[in-house]
Amino acid sequence: MREEQFIRAIKRRKRKDQWYFVFLLFMGFLSLFPLFSVLYYVVSKGWFDLFSAGFLKPTVGTLEMVLIAMVFAIPLGTGLGLYLYESRGTRMVTVVRYTADLLSGIPSILIGMAVYAVVVISTGTFSLFAGSVALATFSIPYLGREIEDQLIASTSAIKEGALALGATNTRALLQMVMPVMTRPLIVAILFSMSRAMGETAPLLFTTLGNHFWPIGLMSPASTLSLQIYFDALSPNSFVQSQAWTGALILIAFIILLFLVAKWITREESK
Amino acid sequence: MNNMRKHDSDRLFAGTLFLFAVLLILLGLIMVSVMISGSWKSITAFDFSFLSGQIWNPLRHSYGALPFLYGTFVSSLIGLILSTVVGVGTAILLTQFGHIKYVKIATILLDALAAIPSVVYGLWGLFVLVPWLRNTGEPLLKTELGAIPFFNGQIWGVGLLAAGLILGIMMLPTIITVSRKLLDNVPQDLQDGAIALGATRTEKVRMVVLPYSRVGILGAVLLSFGRALGEAIAVTLVIGNSPTISTSLFEPGDSLASVLANQFLEASTHLYLSSLYEIGLVLLIVAVLFHTASKLLIWRVSGRARIL
Secondary structure, three states: OHHHHHHHHHHHHHHHHHHHHHHHHHHHHHHHHHHHHHHHHHHHHHHHHOOOHHHHHHHHHHHHHHHHHHHHHHHHHHHHHHHHHHOOOOHHHHHHHHHHHHHHHOOHHHHHHHHHHHHHHHHOOOOHHHHHHHHHHHHHHHHHHHHHHHHHHHOHHHHHHHHHOOOOHHHHHHHHHHHHOHHHHHHHHHHHHHHHHHOOHHHHOOOEOOOOOOOOOOOOEOOHHHHHHHHHHOOOHHHHHHHHHHHHHHHHHHHHHHHHHHHHHHHHHO | OHHHHHHHHHHHHHHHHHHHHHHHHHHHHHHHHHHHHHHHHHHHHHOOHHHHOOOEEHHHOEEOOHHHHHHHHHHHHHHHHHHHHHHHHHHHHHHHHOOHHHHHHHHHHHHHHHHOOHHHHHHHHHHHHHHHHHHHHHHHHHHHHOOOHHHOOOOOOOOHHHHHHHHHHHHHHHHHHHHHHHHHOOOHHHHHHHHHOOOOHHHHHHHHHHHHHHHHHHHHHHHHHHHHHOOOHHHHHHOOOOOOOOOOOOOOOOOHHHHHHHHHHHOOOHHHHHHHHHHHHHHHHHHHHHHHHHHHHHHHHHOOOOOO
16 A cells, blocks of 8 residues: 555654754753763862862962953954954955964964973073963954954944044044943953963963962962862862862852843843 | 045055055064974974875984874864864755754854854863773774774773864864855755755755855865865874884874974974974965865855865
8 A cells, every 4th residue: 555655654754853963862852961061070079178268269360360461452352353353354464364364263272382481481480470471462463353243243233323423533433432342342351251261281381370469560470270180180188079169269260240231241141 | 635645544544554554464474484494403403204204202402293293183183074074964954954942052152162162172072082082982992993903902092082072072063054055055046946846855965965065165175185284283182193014903092283282392402392393384384275176166166265
């Protein structure tokens, strides 16, 4: 019977479709499983030591270093973003954009080596400042590209309006476009801060780590990421367990930055 | 007169912006020149034997980078295979099968996956994944698939397989995000056409959606592969840090980035330091190659729009 064969064929294809769906669900589960496992271990192993004083120094070190990195990265990254937006279409901008993508994407340990060779050797000491320079090196291109994207996405009508009313290009950009850009700019800054905060590799050869309070910006300092790394490598199981506390604090800061970013964009969409 | 001034201020502004671009190019050039000048001694001393040398023993002045190249590529390849299957599968699930509500939640969770720092993945890998591999995962693989040389060897826990798994997890967010955007870009007409012709969802994905976005997905995979090659911290914690070349994935190995993390500050002679710079140079070249190839592929399919 042809009809029966036909129905059987359809049923088989439907069953195959359902199995495929189950397979995809399993893939989705596999994607999220590491997240839940990591969060579970970080919270359950990290919380009991949370309020001991042991992590005050690295926490202060991380915040100081990221903020100093941002002092470099925000103006330079914004300038770069404006350049990329303003000079669209030229050959030079293609080269600059490619370099920016490369610099923000190359293995971060190489940035650590370069900053070691330039800053650490010339100042003669490992330092919190050198770490900031390393973090800024990949934050500048990252911010620049983000800002360029935001400018392209949101502002050409505003700028054209200002130009049509007779404003110079400079005025249109600085007085009309940039105020609208405030929120996207802050969000981009928050994301680059959260990335800079978690980086370890570029700090190994620049900031080195320090068990004591650093003396000013030009001395070795401890950060959360470095502390986690060194604690994890320690043979002492008590020290190892402290690494989880460091991870908890670090992730808490990153989540905080994300929540602030989400809150800012929520306000915007209303 | 007034017109002139307008013009001048714009020119000044454009000039100022140009300085920022020059600064960035300068940063890139410093990067390259540090790597080349740092490794010059090693390049002149070893030539290409540096890349093919199998023994790395600074105490005996023997510098061969092959074990690191091997460990880097093998561990990244394991990560690549796992994360491509899981990541593209997840992207298909989210774009073709998902309900809006679940997709939104999943998106937030995947952002969180991308935001976890590599050192935390390394920590989790060392104290959760590695013990599991040692006690459960690797013995199971050995009894089931021991006939294949990859899964036949002494069991350590740390090693190429552990590094590959961690890299796979770290590559997932990029692959999922880029694949999702590419799958969303498949014209709805084509998809509706497939459904109208009686295709099931599975058949639609296999015959229409995937062929349309294949090249872009390859770009996404290359991009995340290029990043995995340079991951230092997480890999250092789980790969075992032993410069050997072994067929078994259970054996400890070492990678370009992790040997830098471990030995750069300990280099006691000029030649030792210089050969580490050369490893950095090799890593830089490899990363640039993969980055460029993936950008070209993604650009080709997305018409230069920036997907990542």
